[in-house]
Amino acid sequence: MNKIITCVSIEGKKFFRSKVPLLTMLALTIVPFVGGFFMFVLKDPSLAQNLGFISAKANIMGTADWPSYFGLLAQAVAIGGLVVFGFITSWIFGREYSDRTIKDLLALPISRNIIVFSKFIVAVLWCLMLSIIVLVLGLIVGKVVDIPGWSFDIMIQGTFIFMVCSILTILLSTPVAFFASVGRGYLSPLGFMVFTIVLAQFIAVTGYGQFFPWSIPALLSGAAGGDSAMIEGISIIIVLLTSAFGLVGTIFWWRYADQS
Template identity: 65%
Template sequence: MNKFATSSSVEYEKFFHSKIPLITLVVCMLVPFIGGFFMFVLKNPDFAERLGFISKKAQLIGTADWPSYLSLLAQAISIGGLIVFGFIMSWIFGREYSDRTIKDLLALPISRHMVVLAKFVVAVCWCLILSIFVLALGLLVGIMVNIPGWSQEIIVQGITIYGVCATLTILVSTPVAFVASIGQGYLSPLGFMIFTLVLAQIVTVAGYGRFFPWAIPTLASGAAGNGSFIVLAGISLTILLLTSAIGLISTMLWWRYADQH
């Protein structure tokens, strides 16, 4: 247990001494402000008419009320989270190969499984922090814009859906770590993230999104017009959890048994 704490502490220091936390924080900060701007446009038709094309884009997210705004945040964390969370995973695991520190890391008197788990702990913790930050800032922006339709029931439901979507997106990001380990760098996992994001949109349009793990968080957010928690029943949740477990276990096995040169 002491070795795991030490390994986690080391990974924590490496991660937070890099620019990745700041970069991901700034990127995530844009989401609530963009959503708040759309709500402001919908609340002010005259202003929207002067902007023209922005008005048409804003109409895509519905009306200016809290349910639409919270739904927008949930969709953003479901879709954008695949990129941001995947980027975090790819950096934490791929940097050891890019910086040529993998041999030094594996030579330490610490179990490789423990090293992998420590990396996952740091990645998941930061993804959770980013998710909470986006939600908190989103609520603040919504209050500042004075979005109508506030009620305790709506806010609790919106926060619950957002939390579920964020958790599912984090869980389905574990295979990125495996791809980063196999590809020994950043490019392979970045390509994998783009591929899964594009394929998720295609599969969802085809009507089979509930069977594709990277499309399930988006469906849970209600982006496709489905009930938010309907897709979480039965096979969809099983597929997503199985994908997450495969990503975690595969990464651990790769670091344990693959030849490291």
């Protein structure tokens, strides 16, 4: 237990001394402000037009209310999180190869399993923290914009869907760690992320998104007209199995692959 705490501390220091936490925070915290801007425009399109925020020819569609706002936040974390959370994971695992510190790391008298788990713990904790920051900031921005339709029940439901989408998206980051390890750097996991995002959009359009893990968080959030009611237990199981395969695959790679 002491070893894993020490490893998590070391991995955390390496991570927070880089620019990745700042960049990823900036990338996600812009979401509430963009969502608040859309809600402001939808509340009074004529006022926004007079202030010069939108053109006279702009076609504004949608409603300005809290359910729509929570849905927008959930969609952003479900789709944008695939990129941001995946980037975090690819950096934590891929940097050891890019910086050529992998040999020194594996020479330490510490189990490779502990090293892998420590990296995953740091990645998950920071991704969860980013999700919470986005949610809290979103609530503040929503109150400032004075979005109509607020109620405690809507907040509970919107927060629940947002956090479920966040957790599912974070779980889908484990295969990224596997490709970062196999590819020994950043390019393979980044290519994998682009491929899964494009494929997720295509499969969702065909109507089978509830069976493709990278489409499930977006469908749950209601992105692209998706119905969250179509997400059933089998979809959650698929995400969990995908995450488990990524975790186990990464552990086995670090334990048995040739690291020379």
